[in-house]
Amino acid sequence: MTDLTAQLNIPETIKQAIRNKTVSDETIKEILSIKNPFTLYKIAEIIKRKERYEKNIIKTARFAEKRHNLMKEKISKFKDAKDNRIILSTIWDIGKRDNYAGDPNFYGNAPTQVIEQCIKRLTKQGDIVLDAMAGSGTTIDVCKILSRKVIAYDLNPTRPEILKNDSRKIPLKDDSVDLGFLHPPYLDMVKYSNSDDDLSNMSLDKFLISIKKVITEYYRVLKRNGHMCILIGDVIRDGKFLPISRRMANITEDIGFIDRGYALKLTRGSISQQMRGNILYAELLASQNLKINHDSILFFKKV
Ligand SMILES: C[S@@+](CC[C@H](N)C(=O)[O-])C[C@H]1O[C@@H](n2cnc3c(N)ncnc32)[C@H](O)[C@@H]1O
Incomplete structure (x- = not known):
């Protein structure tokens, strides 16, 4: 100028x-x-x-x-998340299980804090949460504390609030649930019953076919914009690494869910693992595997 x-x-x-x-x-x-x-x-x-x-x-x-x-709105939501102790990153080092929810002695129970994190972050009070493999009912007790409604099924119900159901078919209407939490057996790591319908009695191929049916049902009953959280761990069988979490993530995407990432929950090792100690590590080393010290929490959204 x-x-x-x-x-x-x-x-x-x-x-x-x-x-x-x-x-x-x-x-x-x-x-x-x-x-x-x-x-x-x-x-x-x-x-x-x-x-x-x-x-x-x-x-x-x-x-x-x-x-x-x-x-300003984002910062206020961030402050709420901090006040509610919501973990905002992918490594969940939550320490010892909080035993107010579910049965602390149920083999394969979910860490209470994992379910709390999913519910606090992805739902609001009054929302409906589905757990179709409810086990000892950890999700039920977390929902009670956090004022969410809960629908719980299991093939092997352990308490009256859990309805008996083979969750490859879920008796709910389409688009009726706000959040789905799914914690299936980690293949055959823990046997929950002798039933042929029990996913813990299946070979990997059959397990994947069955879990696809369960997840397809979650997709159907979930409302649009609702989330599904899957808690799952990978397994080493006869020296072979079975990437169950990755296989499940692929299946879930194929069904139509949007992948929203995942978090890793650190595990400190079960008592039996602690007792086997060096022998376990020696076996894993010999088969060129690493000791798996985490579970995965996979997040998906129906859009
Ligand atoms: C890892 S446990 C769930 C533990 C639960 N989250 C808790 O905190 O106690 C897996 C559950 O899946 C159930 N299950 C296996 N096959 C099933 C099927 N076809 N339909 C419904 N539930 C099934 C088992 O009975 C078992 O209770």
């Missing part, structure tokens, strides 16, 4: 006004007194540019204000 004003025959006051982006009444009078049409044309151009500049400033300010309000 300075170059242009230098080239033109413009009075000093107007040049100043242009540089400062202010046009006073006096300056306007001066502009009006200019007779040279070329100079006037150029001044008009510059003033137009200034208007555009002002409009841009207003637009930018409005945008910044909107962003500020959005950010």
